[in-house]
Amino acid sequence: MAQPLLIEHAGPVLRLRLNRPQLHNAFDAGLIAALTAALHAAGVDDAVRAVVLAGEGPSFSAGADLQWMRGMAAASQDANRADALELARLMRTLDELPKPTIARVQGPAFGGGVGLVACCDIAIGAPQARFGLTEVRLGLLPAVISPYVVAAIGPRQARRWFATGEAFDADTALRLGLLHQVVAAEDLDQAVAAQLALLDRAAPRAAAAAKALVRDAAPGADATAQDRANADLIARLRVSAEGQEGLAAFLEKRPPAWAGPRE
Structure with a gap:
C-alpha cells in the first residue's frame, strides 16, 4: 500500500506531499496522523529551515475523505469529537509550527484542504487551483478550520x-x-524556490518566530477551548439529521432534502 504522505529532505527544506491522488488527496485518519507526526518532527529538527506542503496528482486536497466520513457518521458523537480533535491538532500544529511553511497549490483545494492552505505562512497557487468551503452542502460546517480561514x-x-x-x-x-501569489503552473516550483531563497537569507530563529509574533499580537480565544468547541460542533453536525442527509445525498448523487431545484 502506498504511503499517504511522501517525505523528502532536500538540504534545509522539508517537502511534504499528500499522496492519495486517486482520492484527490482527501484526508482520512492515516493521512492526518502521518502529516501531524511529520510536522511535529520538523518542529524539533534544527536541520529543517522551512517546510513545503504540496499534493500529488492534479489536486492539492479535497478535504475529508467521504467514505471515511460515512463511517464517522455512523459512529457516536463522542467518537466524532475525538476524530475532529485529531484534525484540529493537525491544523494547530501546522499553524503554530516553529518553521516557515509554504503551500504549493497546483490544483483544487476544498474543505480541510483550504484549512491547510490557510495555516501555511506563504501560499502560492496556479491558475488551475480552485477553492471551496462546501461543508454546508453536506449539512456541516468548516468548524475545525474556521480560526485559520477567518484569519x-x-x-x-x-x-x-x-x-x-x-x-x-x-x-x-x-x-x-x-x-x-498566483503564477503559471510551469512557474510554480520557481516561485516556491524564490520564497525559499528569501527565507534562507533570513535569520532562522527570527523567521521561525515570525508567526508567533503575529499570533501573539492578535487577540483571540484560548486555543484549547476553541479546538474543543469546534470539535464538539462538527461532531454534533455529523450525527445530526442534516449531516446524515447531506452526506447521503452527496454519495447518492442527488440534491439534499433542503436544496431547491437545480437550474
Missing part, C-alpha cells in the same frame, strides 16, 4: 463563503488573501 480572509468574506459553499478561483483566492 486568512477576514470575517466578512468568511460569512459569505461559509454560508454559500460556493467555489472560487485562484484569482479570487488571491484577492481574498488566501493565496499570496
